[in-house]
Amino acid sequence: MNTPILEMKNITKEFPGVKALNNVSFQVAEGEIHCLVGENGAGKSTLMKVLSGVYPHGEYSGDVVFGGEAQKFAGIRDSEQAGIVIIYQELALVPEMTIYENIFLGNEIKKGFRVDWNETIRRAGEALKKVRLNTNPETKVRELGVGKQQLVEIAKALSKDVKLLILDEPTAALNEDDSENLLNLLREFKKHGVTCVLISHKLKEVIEIADSVTVLRDGKTICTLDAKKGEVAENVLIKHMVGREIDRIYPGREHRQSDEVTLEVRNWSAYSPELGRTILRDVNFNVKKGEIVGFAGLMGSGRTELALSIFGNPDGYRIQGEMFINGERKQFHHPQDAIASGLAYVTEDRKGDGLILIQDVKQNITLANLKEIARRSVVNNNAEVKVANEYKTSLNIKTPSVEQRVLNLSGGNQQKVSVAKWLFVKPDVLILDEPTRGIDVGAKFEIYTIMTRLVEQGMSIIMISSELLEVLGMSDRVYIVSSGRIAGELPIGEATQERIMQIATN
Amino acid sequence: MSFIRDLQKVLRQNIRDYGMFIALFIIMTIFTITTEGIFISPRNISNLLNQAGYVAVLAVGMTLVIVIRHIDLSVGFLAGFLGAIAAIAMVYWHLPVFVVIPLVLALGALGGCITAFPVAQLGIPSFVASLAGWLIYRGAILLVTLKTGTIIIPDDTFNAIGNGYIPDIPGVEEFLPDLHKLTLILGLVAILFYIIGEINGRRNKQAYNFEVLTKDIFILKLVFVSALVGLITWVLAGYNGLSWTVVIVLLVVGVYHFITTQTVLGRHIYAVGGNPEAAQLSGINVKRLIYVVFGSMGMLSALSGILFASRLQSATTTAGTLFELDAIAAAYVGGVSAAGGVGRVTGSLIGALVMLSLTSGMNLMGIDISLQYVVRGAVLAAAVIFDVSTRTAGK
Numbered sequence: 001m002n003t004p005i006l007e008m009k010n011i012t013k014e015f016p017g018v019k020a021l022n023n024v025s026f027q028v029a030e031g032e033i034h035c036l037v038g039e040n041g042a043g044k045s046t047l048m049k050v051l052s053g054v055y056p057h058g059e060y061s062g063d064v065v066f067g068g069e070a071q072k073f074a075g076i077r078d079s080e081q082a083g084i085v086i087i088y089q090e091l092a093l094v095p096e097m098t099i100y101e102n103i104f105l106g107n108e109i110k111k112g113f114r115v116d117w118n119e120t121i122r123r124a125g126e127a128l129k130k131v132r133l134n135t136n137p138e139t140k141v142r143e144l145g146v147g148k149q150q151l152v153e154i155a156k157a158l159s160k161d162v163k164l165l166i167l168d169e170p171t172a173a174l175n176e177d178d179s180e181n182l183l184n185l186l187r188e189f190k191k192h193g194v195t196c197v198l199i200s201h202k203l204k205e206v207i208e209i210a211d212s213v214t215v216l217r218d219g220k221t222i223c224t225l226d227a228k229k230g231e232v233a234e235n236v237l238i239k240h241m242v243g244r245e246i247d248r249i250y251p252g253r254e255h256r257q258s259d260e261v262t263l264e265v266r267n268w269s270a271y272s273p274e275l276g277r278t279i280l281r282d283v284n285f286n287v288k289k290g291e292i293v294g295f296a297g298l299m300g301s302g303r304t305e306l307a308l309s310i311f312g313n314p315d316g317y318r319i320q321g322e323m324f325i326n327g328e329r330k331q332f333h334h335p336q337d338a339i340a341s342g343l344a345y346v347t348e349d350r351k352g353d354g355l356i357l358i359q360d361v362k363q364n365i366t367l368a369n370l371k372e373i374a375r376r377s378v379v380n381n382n383a384e385v386k387v388a389n390e391y392k393t394s395l396n397i398k399t400p401s402v403e404q405r406v407l408n409l410s411g412g413n414q415q416k417v418s419v420a421k422w423l424f425v426k427p428d429v430l431i432l433d434e435p436t437r438g439i440d441v442g443a444k445f446e447i448y449t450i451m452t453r454l455v456e457q458g459m460s461i462i463m464i465s466s467e468l469l470e471v472l473g474m475s476d477r478v479y480i481v482s483s484g485r486i487a488g489e490l491p492i493g494e495a496t497q498e499r500i501m502q503i504a505t506n
Numbered sequence: 507m508s509f510i511r512d513l514q515k516v517l518r519q520n521i522r523d524y525g526m527f528i529a530l531f532i533i534m535t536i537f538t539i540t541t542e543g544i545f546i547s548p549r550n551i552s553n554l555l556n557q558a559g560y561v562a563v564l565a566v567g568m569t570l571v572i573v574i575r576h577i578d579l580s581v582g583f584l585a586g587f588l589g590a591i592a593a594i595a596m597v598y599w600h601l602p603v604f605v606v607i608p609l610v611l612a613l614g615a616l617g618g619c620i621t622a623f624p625v626a627q628l629g630i631p632s633f634v635a636s637l638a639g640w641l642i643y644r645g646a647i648l649l650v651t652l653k654t655g656t657i658i659i660p661d662d663t664f665n666a667i668g669n670g671y672i673p674d675i676p677g678v679e680e681f682l683p684d685l686h687k688l689t690l691i692l693g694l695v696a697i698l699f700y701i702i703g704e705i706n707g708r709r710n711k712q713a714y715n716f717e718v719l720t721k722d723i724f725i726l727k728l729v730f731v732s733a734l735v736g737l738i739t740w741v742l743a744g745y746n747g748l749s750w751t752v753v754i755v756l757l758v759v760g761v762y763h764f765i766t767t768q769t770v771l772g773r774h775i776y777a778v779g780g781n782p783e784a785a786q787l788s789g790i791n792v793k794r795l796i797y798v799v800f801g802s803m804g805m806l807s808a809l810s811g812i813l814f815a816s817r818l819q820s821a822t823t824t825a826g827t828l829f830e831l832d833a834i835a836a837a838y839v840g841g842v843s844a845a846g847g848v849g850r851v852t853g854s855l856i857g858a859l860v861m862l863s864l865t866s867g868m869n870l871m872g873i874d875i876s877l878q879y880v881v882r883g884a885v886l887a888a889a890v891i892f893d894v895s896t897r898t899a900g901k
Contacts, residue, residue: 314786336789345787353783358847359776367777368788370770377770382710401717421788 004065005030005195006051006164011062013046013055020046021060022219028164033186033196035206038216039241039468044199047216048166052086053079067163083163087153089172089300095142100124102141103156127155131185146277147178154185165189166197171205172300173277183209201298203234203505215240234502242468242497250473251445253452255492257476260289261327262460263310263343263429268321270309279305279317280484287429287460292451294475295464296500302484303464304348307431311345312338326428339368344427346418348434348464350411354418357407361399362388364406364417369425391420395450412443419450430454431462436470448474468497480504509722516723521896526840526856529889533860537867545867548745551738556668558862559751560585560813564833565840565854566762567806570799572837573779575846576625576632578800579830580639581807584617586826587643589811590650593657593821596664603664611808617643618804619797626796640830648823657821668817671746672753686747693739697732704728751813755855758806762851775799780847835882836861839889860885 006028013021021043028034038044050060053073057064064071066082073079093102100117103124109116124137133151141149150170157165167186171179183205186196200206206213213232215222222240225231263286270280279302287293295303309317312335323330325341332338335345347354355364365388366373373383388402395416399409406417415435422430432451436444451461451474465471471478478495480488480503488503517524537545544550564581571578588610595606621639624630651657659665674688681687704724711718719727742748766772777785778792786792810829815821840857842849864885868878 311787312789334789334791335787336791339789347784347787353781353787356777356780356784356847358780363773363777367773367785367790370773374770378768379770379773381768 003030004028005067007063007065008047008051009063009065011047011050011060011064013050013060020219021050024062024216024219024221026214026221027224028195028197029212031190031193031195032211033190033198033209035210035213036197036199036216037201037203037206037213037237037241039466042216042241043219044216045168046219048086048168048197048199051079051166052076052084080160083161084166085157085160085162085164086166086168087150087157087170089169091146091149091153093141093149093152093156096140098138098140099128099135099144099152099155100137102152103127103137103159105156107160123159124155127159128152130158131155132181145178146173147175147181150174150178150182151185162194164195164197166199168199169201169300170198171200171202179205201505203237206237207232207234213237217241235498238498238501238505242501250470251449251452253455253474255476256290258289258291261286262289262325263287263462264324265310266322266324268306268309268319268323270305270317270319272305272315272317274315278484280309283321283484283486285479285486285489287462289460290455290458291476292455292461292463292474294471294478295462295481296468296471296478297466297481297487297504299466301481301504303481304433305484306481307345307433307462307464310338311335311343311431339425339427342428343431344368344422344425344429345431346415346422346433346435348437350414350418355406355414355421358405360403360405361392361397361409361417362402365391365402365420365424368421372424387424388420391423395420395423396446410439410443412439412446415439415443415447416450419447423454427459429460429462431464433464434466435463436465436467444470468500471495471500472497482506512720512723513726516719525892525896526853526860526889530856530860530863533863533867537863537870541867541870544870546741548741550866550870551741552745552749554859554862554866555742555755556749556751556817557866558858559668559755560810560817561829561832561836561862562755562855562858563758563806563813564810564829565836565858566758566851567803568830568833568837569840569842569849569851569854570762570766570775571632571803572834572842572844573775573847573849574795574799575779575782576796576799577636577834578618578621578632578639578803579636580617580621580643581636581803581810581833582826582829582831583640583643583647584614584804584807584826585811585814585829586822586824587647587650587811588614588617588808589815589825590647590657590821592664592812593659593815594650596659596661597657603661606664607812610812611805614808614811615801615805617807618800618802621804622797622800625800626793632800643826647825651821651823655823659815659819659821664812665816665819667750667754668813668815669819670750672748672750674747684744686743686745689743689747690739692748693735693743696739697735700731700735701728751817754809754813758809759851759855766851771798776847832861833858835886838893839886841889841893843893857889860889 004027008024008026011021011024012019024043024047026047036044049055051064053075056074057072066084071082094105097105100121104120109119109123121137128135128137131151131154133148133155135144135148141152144152170182174182186198186209189196198209210227210232212224212226214224215237217240225236265283265285268280268283269278271278283306297303308315309319310323312332313319314335330341332341351357356367362384366384370379373380373387385402391397392399392402397416397420398413406414409417435447455461463474472495476492478490478492478500479486480500482504487506490499534546564585568578568581591613592606592610595601595609596603621636624635625632672688674686678687708718708724718724766775774785774790774795777788777790778795782792811826814825836858837849837854838857839860840853840855842854861882864882865878868881
């Protein structure tokens with residue numbers, strides 16, 4: 001191994017209640033392409049945020065040595081000055097600005113007090129040549145496709161005299177040609193002596209391009225593999241990434257088989273005008289009565305978009321395909337319609353688009369079905385309190401009273417309020433999107449118990465989850481989603497972490 | 507001692523709810539002292555309430571607009587324009603007043619929906635959409651009054667809305683000759699209803715084992731509010747009694763208070779303000795709600811225009827100037843949050859009274875208009891700072 005350009009030693013970073021990184025060590029040799037892999041939540045992004053100074057020195061423990069010197073970055077500016085540039089999955093370009101303005105944003109070329117636009121355009125042109133992007137630098141970024149935008153980001157990084165280039169899932173949103181193009185570009189950079197760290201979920205491309213691979217799991221370094229010694233292989237990577245036993249945190253349940261199909265979706269495709277690309281392609285699936293169907297897949301694979309497109313399509317996708325509920329063909333124009341037909345959707349981001357944090361527990365619980373407690377449009381406050389208290393008891397929501405504001409509750413109890421809200425619409429199909437994200441083990445178990453009780457009563461549940469163990473522990477059947485398609489379907493008996501990961505990363 | 511401690515606790519916990527009442531009380535007390543009692547004289551209070559009317563109804567509508575995270579700048583000149591339309595309809599088209607008023611109210615609702623259209627359908631910021639309305643209605647007033655200038659309104663019924671008082675009970679002129687008996691009776695009825703309502707509410711809460719005010723504090727609250735209502739009633743009864751303007755404002759506030767606190771529509775409005783995405787996903791039709799809220803704002807603008815034209819007994823070319831800013835200021839002083847989802851129509855009524863009391867009191871003191879603007883600006887800033895700081899403390 002060459003001399004290391006970067007050494008991160010014994011990095012530990014804690015968030016309230018969680019150790020995101022636990023004594024992680026990470027070493028990158030000069031001039032190599034080093035891949036960083038791991039499941040969602042393994043700590044990859046946190047580690048990169050420590051490196052780039054998003055979490056400044058002092059908020060973590062451990063040492064960062066870059067270019068032979070111990071570094072104490074206080075912010076992104078410091079790390080960029082040292083020559084470390086990160087390109088995030090969500091691109092950080094200003095769409096309304098031109099390519100050249102974006103490339104030198106925050107790093108303007110000055111002539112006296114003025115910006116030297118001519119020099120800027122000339123140098124932007126040079127930077128674009130380096131990334132093989134044959135586009136006029138005066139084009140607005142808005143008019144470029146995602147692949148080209150990514151290249152502009154890289155050009156921006158190159159204009160800063162970069163020594164270590166970090167790419168966070170750069171190919172997640174790219175098609176195959178653009179991905180291949182990008183990987184070739186990285187190989188070229190390697191020849192010119194730029195070191196790259198690539199975070200990726202796509203194991204194929206990792207195997208194709210990596211000189212070495214570091215695997216993280218649960219905030220710990222599991223191993224570093226060397227490609228030259230032939231250590232990098234798909235089965236090895238998957239084993240290291242998942243390598244856990246199922247804990248006994250799932251309520252035991254019998255997997256029952258019903259033939260009654262509650263929800264069926266056929267040839268379902270969706271195009272997002274906002275993103276300018278097709279997000280779902282030819283999706284087919286069904287959910288039976290009293291069944292928990294797990295939707296596994298990596299972040300950004302299109303599971304949430306699938307749920308939203310079914311649930312009345314609030315984001316205005318252009319949809320093709322058919323949907324049947326209890327055998328009846330349905331078309332929804334608004335979540336209102338979906339609710340009326342017996343669907344309920346507990347969102348992934350309970351604070352962002354699930355709950356109204358400034359309102360109290362009872363108001364949140366009744367919001368989606370106010371007509372149930374209203375007579376001639378006048379809300380019966382006493383009935384509301386009664387309903388809320390019933391759910392408080394049955395779901396064991398820990399709050400001094402149902403008049404407590406939701407923002408004062410813990411994550412687990414907020415999630416229970418979300419679930420209560422959607423149970424109150426008395427749905428046939430309950431869609432749970434990441435039902436246990438960010439809540440503690442005890443609350444997780446309670447959510448699982450509630451789910452078990454609901455399916456026993458005949459409800460159907462769609463559970464979208466990035467936690468493989470949860471998918472395996474709770475589902476009767478698993479669909480694996482990848483790049484907006486159903487990449488596979490497994491009965492629970494055949495589903496293992498390895499199989500799912502293999503299908504999801506293909 | 508525990509009584510004092512309870513009182514402190516209640517005041518601290520509910521400082522946001524009671525803060526405006528206390529501020530209004532302090533402002534009124536200061537002006538009463540500085541004007542040697544002229545401020546609190548029946549004549550002045552009666553005038554003050556009549557002047558507050560057209561701002562108060564706008565502030566009520568504006569409360570809902572701000573709660574759903576929007577703004578409507580067009581309301582001032584829309585009010586002025588519709589006031590002029592009302593005058594033209596009566597003077598030149600010879601329509602009876604009972605046709606004119608519903609017609610103008612309907613036009614107002616239509617105007618609000620037109621402002622809402624680009625906001626709801628195209629996602630254009632309401633600031634811009636309503637600024638366009640501001641310019642258009644400004645032009646429209648000038649246009650319709652181009653030939654005539656100020657239009658004098660001769661209709662007595664119409665003019666009574668802004669200047670008249672409710673009649674007294676006939677046949678009892680000898681009994682308490684200096685007081686307006688019907689006003690006194692209405693005041694007493696209001697106090698009675700208030701006390702019964704509060705006691706019932708407390709019983710209901712106790713039945714559910716909710717926390718209620720301690721008995722001492724509860725009685726103090728009843729006495730305080732009853733005394734306040736009683737005092738205002740007494741003062742008004744000593745002049746000409748309740749004016750039609752006050753009756754209309756109380757009706758509007760009552761209806762909107764009911765809608766916002768007791769109905770499904772009200773819940774939906776606050777939900778959209780609190781978290782529009784969550785509301786949308788809960789099956790609330792956000793677009794429709796924008797039309798409803800702006801439509802109601804337009805209708806109240808029309809009402810404001812009617813009140814103003816009636817008070818001046820004429821439609822002028824400058825009617826409605828700066829009404830929108832007075833209404834927005836009143837709503838913010840009354841505790842509406844710019845972040846959305848928080849605000850009460852009763853608070854905005856108090857906010858309007860605070861702002862009008864300042865003007866009235868400073869006028870009586872002979873303070874120059876330039877300084878008056880500075881003071882009102884400072885009070886607005888102080889109210890919002892108070893609001894924001896108590897809110898963060900409340901978390």
